[in-house]
Amino acid sequence: MDTFNAIRGMNKREFASQTVSLLYVVASALVIWKMLSVVTDCESPIVVVLTGSMEPAFWRGDILFLYMGKEPFQVGDIVVYKQPGKEIPIVHRLTTLHVDNKGRVKMLTKGDNNHSNDRYGIYNQDIWWLEREHIIGRVKGYLPYVGMVTIIMNDYPMVKFAVIGILAIMTLTSKEQ
CATH class of the missing domain: 2.10.109.10 (Umud Fragment, subunit A)
Structure with a gap:
């Protein structure tokens, strides 16, 4: 519950900054994936x-x-x-x-x-x-x-959502600590 209070307590600028940081991480992963695709000449390297x-x-x-x-x-x-x-x-x-x-x-x-x-x-x-x-x-x-991590997340979708939620909360509250 402290995590949600920390998120609610953020001002708009701080929340926007944390959200943009999270988007940078996701965009970086996509860029790396695309670069690997080009270098290896594979749609899925x-x-x-x-x-x-x-x-x-x-x-x-x-x-x-x-x-x-x-x-x-x-x-x-x-x-x-x-x-x-x-x-x-x-x-x-x-x-x-x-x-x-x-x-x-x-x-x-x-x-x-x-x-x-x-x-x-x-x-x-x-x-x-x-x-x-x-x-x-x-x-x-x-x-x-x-790759067992991927298999577990596909076999048990709740694990995937839990991991995504935990990562998002950790990212959004990292400035509070």
Whole structure:
């Protein structure tokens, strides 16, 4: 309750200053994200592993750093791909490359911990091969288990709101201390 009284006790200028500081932090994070996107040539340069399909290479909660690059794809590359109509990107290994009669490279993927390739159960019904437009990036590095924070916040939305609320209150009342 003291926190709310401290916020109510702020004058308008002080409250505006704290709000602008919070907005600077958020804007800085967005700028850093966009810069990473440009440097790595990926729309999403950092992703979190959500399932155990790539164990033992990657575990649920690992953070992956992606890079696209111009070099051709090779069997064995670990890629992150996204399909039309599906929100969640998938992290799997390229198992087969095929060049069609028009010279386009087609790719087939499989999770290291899965029994069959992604054509059966993961790809959309009308997709038999992935193409370059489906690929978000190639895995170039990772941090183990750091992404568990993201998984916990997605699995338990109240935790996310509590963390955001606590951070906002701490930011707004930091001048009082």
